[in-house]
Amino acid sequence: METNNNRKYFIYVRKSTGGEEQQARSIKDQLAEIRRLVQEQHLDIVGSFEEAQSAMSKGRPLFNEMLNRIEAGEADGIMAWHPDRLARNAFDGGRIIDLLDEGKLHDLKFCSFWFEDTAQGKLMLNLAFGQSKYYSDNMSVNIRRAQRQKTSQGVWSWKAPVGYFNEPKLRTVVLDPARAPLIKTAFEMYGSGQYTITRLREVMNAKGLRNYEDRVMSLSRYQHFLKNPFYYGVFILHGEMHQGAHEPLITKSLFDTVQEVMTRRSKPNTVRLKSYVYRGLLYCGECGCVITMETQKGHNYMRCTKRRKTDCSQRYIREEKATEQIAAVLALASLSDETADWMVEQLQNERLQNNAVQDDTQKQVEKEIKKTEAKLDRLTAAYLDAGAFSADDFRKRKQELLGTKRSLLDKVAALKQADELRFEPVIRFINGSKQMKYVASRDEPTELRAKLEKVGSNLTLKDRKLNWEPRGPWQLVVDAGRFAQNNAAPVRGAALLVGEIDQPFNECTEQESNLPGSG
Numbered sequence: 001m002e003t004n005n006n007r008k009y010f011i012y013v014r015k016s017t018g019g020e021e022q023q024a025r026s027i028k029d030q031l032a033e034i035r036r037l038v039q040e041q042h043l044d045i046v047g048s049f050e051e052a053q054s055a056m057s058k059g060r061p062l063f064n065e066m067l068n069r070i071e072a073g074e075a076d077g078i079m080a081w082h083p084d085r086l087a088r089n090a091f092d093g094g095r096i097i098d099l100l101d102e103g104k105l106h107d108l109k110f111c112s113f114w115f116e117d118t119a120q121g122k123l124m125l126n127l128a129f130g131q132s133k134y135y136s137d138n139m140s141v142n143i144r145r146a147q148r149q150k151t152s153q154g155v156w157s158w159k160a161p162v163g164y165f166n167e168p169k170l171r172t173v174v175l176d177p178a179r180a181p182l183i184k185t186a187f188e189m190y191g192s193g194q195y196t197i198t199r200l201r202e203v204m205n206a207k208g209l210r211n212y213e214d215r216v217m218s219l220s221r222y223q224h225f226l227k228n229p230f231y232y233g234v235f236i237l238h239g240e241m242h243q244g245a246h247e248p249l250i251t252k253s254l255f256d257t258v259q260e261v262m263t264r265r266s267k268p269n270t271v272r273l274k275s276y277v278y279r280g281l282l283y284c285g286e287c288g289c290v291i292t293m294e295t296q297k298g299h300n301y302m303r304c305t306k307r308r309k310t311d312c313s314q315r316y317i318r319e320e321k322a323t324e325q326i327a328a329v330l331a332l333a334s335l336s337d338e339t340a341d342w343m344v345e346q347l348q349n350e351r352l353q354n355n356a357v358q359d360d361t362q363k364q365v366e367k368e369i370k371k372t373e374a375k376l377d378r379l380t381a382a383y384l385d386a387g388a389f390s391a392d393d394f395r396k397r398k399q400e401l402l403g404t405k406r407s408l409l410d411k412v413a414a415l416k417q418a419d420e421l422r423f424e425p426v427i428r429f430i431n432g433s434k435q436m437k438y439v440a441s442r443d444e445p446t447e448l449r450a451k452l453e454k455v456g457s458n459l460t461l462k463d464r465k466l467n468w469e470p471r472g473p474w475q476l477v478v479d480a481g482r483f484a485q486n487n488a489a490p491v492r493g494a495a496l497l498v499g500e501i502d503q504p505f506n507e508c509t510e511q512e513s514n515l516p517g518s519g
Contacts, residue, residue, distance in 0.1 A: 007107055009077040010066050011048040014055065022469045027052070033111040033238040033372050038079070043109070046075050055088040055132075067095060070105055071278075076108035082135060084132035093129030154245030161223075161230055162211055163249055173246045180249055182209040184226065184455045187250050188225060191257040196265065197222055231404055241399045242405070251410045252403070254451060277445040278302060278322060281453070283463025287312045293319070302461065317464045320447070325466040327440040333455045333474050334436035343430050351423050362415045365408055366480055372405045 013030040027050055038045060041191070051062040063086070069075065078096075080086055087093035099105035100122060108115045113128060148161050160166050160173045167174045169275035186204050189195050195203070201222050225231070232255040233248035234241055261314050276293035282289055282302070287309035300319040306312045318514050335343075379397055382388040389397070439451055452459070456468035470478045 007077045008044050008046045008075040009038075009079050009107075009109070010070070010075045011045055011079045012051070012063065012066060012419065013049070013081065014051045014053065014060075014063075016052075016054045029163070030085070030111075033081060034079050037111055041109075043077075043079070045079075055092065056086070057089055058091040060092075063092065067099065070099060073104075076105060077109065078105070079109045080111075081112055082112045083108075083128040085128050088128075088132045088135075090133060093133070095125070096129075097126060124492065135401070154243050156230070156235055156244060156246060158286070161228055162217070162225060163231065164246065165212075175247055177250065179209065182207055183231065183251050186222070187226065187231065187254055187258055191254055191261060193261050193264075197226075223262075224261060224301065229255065231255065233400055233409065237242060240395045240400050243402050244303055248413075249411075251413070252406045276300060276319075277449055278319065281449055282322075282459045282461045284312060284314055285460035285465075285467055286314050291461050298338065304461075314462065315464065317461065321464065323443055323445055323448060326452050329441055329456060329466065329468060330436045330440040330451055333433060333442070333470065333477055335430065335433045335436060335477060340430050340434035344427055347427055347430075358415055362412060365411045367413065369405060369408045369412070372408065374400055376401050376405070376518075429473065433474070 011031070012033055013027045015027055015030075031050075037043075047063045047066075049066050050269075050279070051060055053060050053062075066078070070078075078086070086096060096105065096108075100108075100117060106117060108117075115125055143500060149477075156173045160176075163176055163180045165171045165176045166172075185207070186200060186209065189203065190200050194364045197219055201217070201219060203218055204222075209217070211221070229236065229241070230244065230246075231249045233244050233246070234250045235244050236242070255420070274465070278291075280290060285306040287304065287306070289305045289307050289309070289312070292301055292305050293302050296303070296316075301316040301323055302319060304312050305317045306316045374397065379394070379401065383394045436455070437452065439447055452468075455471060455474045457471045458467075458469045460467045469475075
């Protein structure tokens with residue numbers, strides 16, 4: 001019989017990448033115990049393998065390399081802390097038994113397990129491998145069961161998305177105080193429709209938004225988090241939506257708005273034209289065609305495209321003349337400082353009397369939430385107990401109910417923020433109308449266009465006169481505040497009746513009269 005002195009051994013130590021397993025020592029501790037045994041028994045060590053990978057499935061590169069070298073005759077023995085360091089799956093365990101049966105592997109030495117190359121020794125080794133596999137399989141079952149339980153409670157068990165972080169002590173997901181406000185800002189900015197993904201990324205990079213590795217996020221990461229429903233309080237797992245227990249960062253309404261903007265922006269872009277401030281803003285009052293702009297003799301002119309009526313009689317108008325008329329419109333839609341201040345004071349008084357009504361409404365919404373939760377419970381029970389519907393139908397109905405519940409929860413949140421959602425928009429509107437006269441006085445075309453689109457509708461140009469209709473509540477401002485013209489900052493002209501603005505500008509020069517389409 002061969003002695004230990006004639007055998008050559010490989011040392012193999014391993015731990016899982018996920019951290020220390022309960023029954024396993026660290027690699028450093030394993031090596032210390034193995035080297036002590038080597039010194040005691042005067043063993044010949046020809047190689048050492050240290051691997052940080054789970055043995056639950058086959059495919060460990062260093063383990064396979066070691067066995068291949070044993071088959072090649074470089075060694076005929078293995079030293080390890082315990083059999084579970086070598087194998088936790090049937091394939092790797094069976095390969096070691098085969099090498100013993102073929103006589104290519106003669107000895108296995110462990111610090112916490114006794115092995116003999118006999119029929120009984122192989123049986124005990126096989127049992128040890130089987131026990132290790134059972135432990136791993138049972139641990140997987142327990143982990144999946146725990147994950148299912150957490151999911152049913154609305155707990156996200158995986159890495160939190162940017163804006164949240166995993167709380168190890170509570171084993172839940174909480175808002176990241178540094179990144180959460182930036183993520184919310186990104187949703188609000190993109191939902192406004194004024195930012196592309198590229199521009200949004202530039203702005204948020206400047207604001208300091210980074211991922212958890214403190215790196216700038218790619219465009220695809222921005223697209224991913226803008227589509228992630230996790231931020232409004234739900235999450236999707238295996239195709240099924242679940243109500244999350246984490247605190248929502250945004251409302252479902254804002255999330256839906258972002259999805260609409262993203263869908264709209266995903267359509268192919270049209271050919272870009274030269275940028276003019278007022279292009280596409282007005283329509284011809286004679287034939288209904290859009291008013292376009294072009295540059296002639298160093299000046300910008302607005303004119304009818306004449307696509308429907310080639311003999312349209314409308315003439316050119318200089319951009320500066322249109323700017324004067326738009327400024328007059330904004331002055332007309334401006335409240336006096338005294339009126340605006342009085343209205344704000346009345347709203348503040350009404351706010352103080354609103355609490356009782358708000359409480360009653362909140363109670364009604366909370367009742368609806370309980371009814372929706374009861375429907376969810378009945379739906380789940382019917383699916384699990386009776387198999388009343390298919391898995392797809394169950395997921396669809398559950399998603400609809402969860403959407404309803406999320407909307408109701410948003411209503412409760414909105415009621416709790418009644419000052420902002422009921423009074424603040426009105427106060428902002430009043431203060432905005434108060435500021436219109438100051439915007440008009442600046443004559444800044446880009447700002448004027450934005451305000452005109454906000455104030456007016458049915459914007460047409462006929463006989464070089466701007467015609468308009470007040471939009472929504474701006475009609476009330478115009479009707480109740482005609483006297484605002486006396487409080488407006490000076491503009492180069494006077495507004496006439498609502499719906500028509502006339503400016504006493506000089507007739508065009510002889511050169512301008514000769515422009516194409518000038519009539």
